[in-house]
Amino acid sequence: MSRFLLFLLLMLVFLESYAQSHSHQGMRALHYPNIEGYVTLKTDLHQHSVFSDGEVWPSIRVMEALRENLDVISLTEHLEYQPHKADIPHPDRNRSYELALDEAKEHGLLIINGSEITRSEPIGHSNAVFIQDANKLLNDKAEATFREANEQGAFVFWNHPAWYDQSPSGNPILSDFQKERIEKGELHGIEVINTFDYAEESLALALKHNLTIMGTSDIHGLIDWDYLEKGNHRPITLVFAKEKTLESTREALFAGRTVAVYNSLMVGREVYLKPLLKACVEIKSAHYIEDTQIARVVLENNSSSDLTFENQMPYNFYSTPPVFTLRAGESKTLNIKTLEELDKLTLSLKALGAYTAPRTQPVIDWEITLR
Amino acid sequence: MSRFLLFLLLMLVFLESYAQSHSHQGMRALHYPNIEGYVTLKTDLHQHSVFSDGEVWPSIRVMEALRENLDVISLTEHLEYQPHKADIPHPDRNRSYELALDEAKEHGLLIINGSEITRSEPIGHSNAVFIQDANKLLNDKAEATFREANEQGAFVFWNHPAWYDQSPSGNPILSDFQKERIEKGELHGIEVINTFDYAEESLALALKHNLTIMGTSDIHGLIDWDYLEKGNHRPITLVFAKEKTLESTREALFAGRTVAVYNSLMVGREVYLKPLLKACVEIKSAHYIEDTQIARVVLENNSSSDLTFENQMPYNFYSTPPVFTLRAGESKTLNIKTLEELDKLTLSLKALGAYTAPRTQPVIDWEITLR
């Protein structure tokens, strides 16, 4: 009878997730599978509220994140840019964090204390997350602010290096200040996707200087207006953590275990992006069509990104062109003309929307048993 | 004042086409641009009605074609397979053509007299279109049927060479019979797309034996059920004709001026596919974003196929990944980081859903003036 109850429980979980994934609400909810050894955390670590130049109370940021099924967020208010200061004098710069923490306390959403260090070029903008006290970061000297953040144990990343307001060519320029921060181990990550922009040059910098690859929304207004109603999800950073805790998130960020995702675009180090893509596609069934040498393989995309693949096998498809898209949450049947009946087959596909380096897309292999 | 009337007329035409392209009805209507020197005719030259093994009266085939905005169709009833013969004895095998002709007479749709020559392997199935009299094609000897079709001036093409019902590996096998027909100049085309299937091997045969590339629906039931309600359009053959007449269509088919299209898939000889893709994308505007070296170029896809491109330029995009999709009928802004301000720019994109040979996608160049 306990077996029956277990089954009942499983059915309810299934029904819930089924209903959720098919509901309007569910359309917003982001899902990405875990990879071997890690849980995949959906994070957005660059956001603003009325406590700097944003237009909503921190509670809205928490509710937006819950609706999109995020696991971890940080409100990174500008330390130096405070347009609402006349109305919100707030002596304590941790206030936005505290309000978000309070709003999130009955949900599973983790909140990181963070701040944006906002200077003009050549210092530019950076985010420090996992700080202990934002107030102590207030300092005229940027060097001192970075030092303090690091002393607090912060993970620090360079914001929108390719933003043409700061760099008119749209190419990030690594300043002496930033080089020094990297050398001193005070700058750990770089936004490769910010708002709508994926910058290939920023990816090159990440790889060259061993910086963690980040994707963030940098939201000031409403996620609904800036992203969802245009048919987009916000950019996020998938963090591969040992468990869903703040400490594990921090450890993973320092270890560089991330993939930046924006809709169907995925950018990350090969060592994490390939297992992620492999996990995103599940082989649901595989067998030969009777009396043929055509293997019928059913794939399911259990991520929230549409995945466009290009056939890399020596075999052709029946009924599917060599370039095809497996839509988020949907299944697709590939008929593979193997010429003779095989026991095993390596499905080999290039992920055209995924990048491990500028203009470099990974090829993913799935081992398939056919008998 | 006549200028005013001309303008009024143009506006009405515009409004009509605007309304049409945005209406539900318009969702079905297919549009592809003309290319230099030719009008682009949307054709489906492989269809069935109750006069062979189809399930609708010929009038429905005409109405379906009008709703999808086709220019030319042919009802190619099986000469040898007549499952409804007990109810429709029809001594005259041109009857289906005549009924379609009558239904279409008040519309711009052109109807070609055609028949399917239906034999088991190794002869297989072929369509003869532009015949004069289907009755004369009835002959026990397939050689005689092909000869008669050719004597009537027919354009003859090989149907679904990769169909696994006929070839269990899904690979087309060119029989001696077919080789002989090709050598004698009695077989002129080959279906590279039939129903849902694009066969790369059929494309290879088309190129090797200089056969015209064809795409057809082979519809028996309802276009709505088999294609539209699944989110697909039927496969068609775009024919590049000197004018929209039957004679020009025939001339173009014999000259091999075609591209087979199925949704976002386009298959054709480079000499026609490249100009088609170039015409499908119109540069609506191009200028530098003020105070930057980023060229803002607005593209419009004036075709009914979603076009997925990959950047082939030495320059990167701002806000758009290197692989992107320009949806059917929609516009998109590309921001190109040219590093310095240029007077002219060659936009160079690989069309990932288009094939000029197996696994070979064309790169298209658009010359853009920036000042």
Add this chain to the structure above:
Amino acid sequence: MSRFLLFLLLMLVFLESYAQSHSHQGMRALHYPNIEGYVTLKTDLHQHSVFSDGEVWPSIRVMEALRENLDVISLTEHLEYQPHKADIPHPDRNRSYELALDEAKEHGLLIINGSEITRSEPIGHSNAVFIQDANKLLNDKAEATFREANEQGAFVFWNHPAWYDQSPSGNPILSDFQKERIEKGELHGIEVINTFDYAEESLALALKHNLTIMGTSDIHGLIDWDYLEKGNHRPITLVFAKEKTLESTREALFAGRTVAVYNSLMVGREVYLKPLLKACVEIKSAHYIEDTQIARVVLENNSSSDLTFENQMPYNFYSTPPVFTLRAGESKTLNIKTLEELDKLTLSLKALGAYTAPRTQPVIDWEITLR
């Protein structure tokens, strides 16, 4: 353990129906609940194929009916109007019925042999369904045809009495011929809904002359084009039969146990329409909102018709206007301000889209227990 298997089975049935009701396919499928003592059969007893002036093979009519989840259909080819006769000479006028029967044989759809008796005014058009042999109905004298149909046991109904092609005022005129048929018991039903038209005058005739109320599609082209793509379902007749058999259907038609339905419009005798509406709305839960005198009642519409109701209670609603719509297949919460806490409540609503007589809408009562 058998309990476990039973549960498993129930879950699968539930999942299946859940998936079906939420799928695209499911959008077409019509559902209406049974009423006390009867199964509710969804029927369309007036349709045409290529065997008279329709445009599809009988198989398409069967497939359309299966997609809309109908229980019983009849192909009622015109006996006298045969525009395709040159191509389909068919000496046997039961042929369309036989082909439909063959197509339906592996499905649960019941096929009735029927024919349309087609004369100009004052005789007009009628359908005879449940005939034994259509050929014997061919007779120059309409009286003889009606007599023969009745001798075969047919249920005969008057088609589109309000059709303005036959009656330019759009008002049905009962001719002497028809009066005589009714008096002799040879005419048993009347179409109150045909194609898009509900005729109030036809309902009046049904009530006055005790004729069975019918609704039919009278389809000639495609159900998809004429109804579904316009956002409509075809008109049907709900038949309240003792069981789902042909004989029970016939018995129910003669007994007048029907409701004609077209989208949100329902027309029938009060004795059947009221129980139907009552069954269409299920009370899912009912309790007082804590610390208030407001009863929260959850209704579910388990039919495929949107139901618009007007409050007839002495109590007002909280959050819902007195006129409201309960959409097909959806739930809605009514908050009823009962002024004091009650043990029982009679929910009393007028069904604004339902007619038991011209301009006469029924009031339905549901007894609700609140504690």
Add this chain to the structure above:
Amino acid sequence: MSRFLLFLLLMLVFLESYAQSHSHQGMRALHYPNIEGYVTLKTDLHQHSVFSDGEVWPSIRVMEALRENLDVISLTEHLEYQPHKADIPHPDRNRSYELALDEAKEHGLLIINGSEITRSEPIGHSNAVFIQDANKLLNDKAEATFREANEQGAFVFWNHPAWYDQSPSGNPILSDFQKERIEKGELHGIEVINTFDYAEESLALALKHNLTIMGTSDIHGLIDWDYLEKGNHRPITLVFAKEKTLESTREALFAGRTVAVYNSLMVGREVYLKPLLKACVEIKSAHYIEDTQIARVVLENNSSSDLTFENQMPYNFYSTPPVFTLRAGESKTLNIKTLEELDKLTLSLKALGAYTAPRTQPVIDWEITLR
């Protein structure tokens, strides 16, 4: 030539409005026609921002209103309930108004200075709009606050009288305090629709005590989440003003020239609701169907409310049931069986979603010329 330019301009205006009304953005935009002698202003005079218990900066309220095409709004922060006071101490209670004013200054949106007077029962909640200085309303004695608001020229209305948090039966209770305010002319309006709730008892109070009928959103979170994503528009008050100015709006409110609207629900005094409904439906064409006595009348609903009507004429419809819905922004053809050919016809319909008194729906007449 100037005629040509005029035409060009008109076409552009048309195209713009056409595109707007068909775009996603346009789906939000509310439209209601003017009535004889007045412009129809779309207003929402009960809203909150972070300056009381709302969750957004005032700028978001302005942007929401612009997206829904409102003409006039007021941010009515609670004078007495200030949960964010620790963070936003704001000594000046006009601050929210000033920030909204600044945000709106480049748009046509009018901003009214207002405040919510927030007391427990029996005083309850009221809004004072058109105040000069919110700070002066801060007073322990509610009588003094009302007096001050009135001395400042404010229009004062009673909020959500039927809210069950304040009145557990969901029935508004007019307290002695409120009676006194009405007698003294210090309370001028009453919310008949607040959030999702239309209270018939509040309408009765409005009529009995000659209070202006109001509908408001009372929004605290996001309009998108609370209304739009559920398929609703926010409740608004249509104000019939002599011109689109603040002063005219105020004059109209005091004169009681309003209709409260929530989706398809319209509540107002007959003298304003009837002309509004009449203006909402435009007769686009009217003529007899050839050779019939059936008048074909094309109606267009140029409002953003779906309008459900019931035929009140002695004539029946062809193809349309007596109760039908004319969707927002759409057209519908009514075929009216006038029995003989008429020169003129009075189309007479009851508006089932409109109320001039509890459970009292108006009948609207349109005079139609048929020749």
